[in-house]
Amino acid sequence: MKIAVNCRLLVPNKMDGIGRFTYETLQRITQRHSAHQFILIFDRKIEEDTFQFSSNVTTVTIPPQARHPILWTIWFEFKLKHYLNKNGFDLFISPEGWIPAGLNCKSLGVIHDLNFEHFPENIIYSHRKYLQHYFPKYAKRADKVVTVSEYSKKDIAKTYGLTEADIAVVYNGANEVFKPLSKALQQEIRNSYSEGEEYFVFVGTLHPRKNLEHLFRAFDLFKKKSASKMKLLIVGNKKWWPSELEHIFQSLEYQQDIVFVGRLEDEQLANVLGSAKALTYLPYFEGFGVPILEAFQAEVAVITSDVTSMPEVANGAALLCGVKDVEAIATAMKELVENEVKREELIAKGRKRATDFSWDKTSDLLWESIKKLTD
Numbered sequence: 135m136k137i138a139v140n141c142r143l144l145v146p147n148k149m150d151g152i153g154r155f156t157y158e159t160l161q162r163i164t165q166r167h168s169a170h171q172f173i174l175i176f177d178r179k180i181e182e183d184t185f186q187f188s189s190n191v192t193t194v195t196i197p198p199q200a201r202h203p204i205l206w207t208i209w210f211e212f213k214l215k216h217y218l219n220k221n222g223f224d225l226f227i228s229p230e231g232w233i234p235a236g237l238n239c240k241s242l243g244v245i246h247d248l249n250f251e252h253f254p255e256n257i258i259y260s261h262r263k264y265l266q267h268y269f270p271k272y273a274k275r276a277d278k279v280v281t282v283s284e285y286s287k288k289d290i291a292k293t294y295g296l297t298e299a300d301i302a303v304v305y306n307g308a309n310e311v312f313k314p315l316s317k318a319l320q321q322e323i324r325n326s327y328s329e330g331e332e333y334f335v336f337v338g339t340l341h342p343r344k345n346l347e348h349l350f351r352a353f354d355l356f357k358k359k360s361a362s363k364m365k366l367l368i369v370g371n372k373k374w375w376p377s378e379l380e381h382i383f384q385s386l387e388y389q390q391d392i393v394f395v396g397r398l399e400d401e402q403l404a405n406v407l408g409s410a411k412a413l414t415y416l417p418y419f420e421g422f423g424v425p426i427l428e429a430f431q432a433e434v435a436v437i438t439s440d441v442t443s444m445p446e447v448a449n450g451a452a453l454l455c456g457v458k459d460v461e462a463i464a465t466a467m468k469e470l471v472e473n474e475v476k477r478e479e480l481i482a483k484g485r486k487r488a489t490d491f492s493w494d495k496t497s498d499l500l501w502e503s504i505k506k507l508t509d
Contacts, residue, residue, distance in 0.1 A: 247421025309494035
């Protein structure tokens, strides 16, 4: 087969979410299925040795660089469509779910979640209008839709009027760099990031749907109710930092114990996460919630939300809290600091749950969907 793949979000050193899914699955699928030809399509120039894929892989750049709704429309609806139809592909795969109209080949779209449908206020107006206009079309244009959780499968089917049989679930994996750390390395990391003190950690882009406001308030309440010297580390880019969140942060009694460390590369992120007392990850909405899985692999206890996909991914191996229940979140923090038996119990459950996921399994499931579509 001659397979084209949309790699617009496969950006070196900036692989969040969709980019990571694209990289990990492509790396495995292209190597394991060497009889097939894969053409990776970018909207910007990529050096030949940027990604070390197998010899059956070719990279192509189609301008313009699409980073705005007008350019998105030009790139997907015209430029990409023209290229695909001109070059006789058997299949087009879009790991971000965006599918041009009128393709002459089969198409598979991976729709990770519909956060822009449920929390539109957290997205720039022009981006929101584009996504809400085009994603129902993308879902119906695709010959096969893939998503990353049973929650997202049901959500996509209900929101866009598809049958659940039209959608396959291909769970995410986590990078193998996330693993248990020695006590000595954990203390070294704490010395570097939290003045030697134990800490909770949040991992993710600092976006309104990540629910930092209630995490901050819960941490402040936890500190008031305990004599703990615990810190809270916030790992991620300050991409969105609205004035309301700044006001909440400035009102905290223990704001000096919240440490912003910015975005970290994988190895350092694995060290920071693996040295935490617990992951405190409480988004309003996620299609999967990869940090939960990363924490399980690192043998770190998890506090997470009781909504959307988080209970599915955790599957009993984490403490679940209401996203706005500051008292419950603070109580969960206190329990994991003071109750070592409970924390070890969760770690053991998380270790077991982590074995249900891997990028190898993700790639195999994705290939199954490809084969069903093209056989």
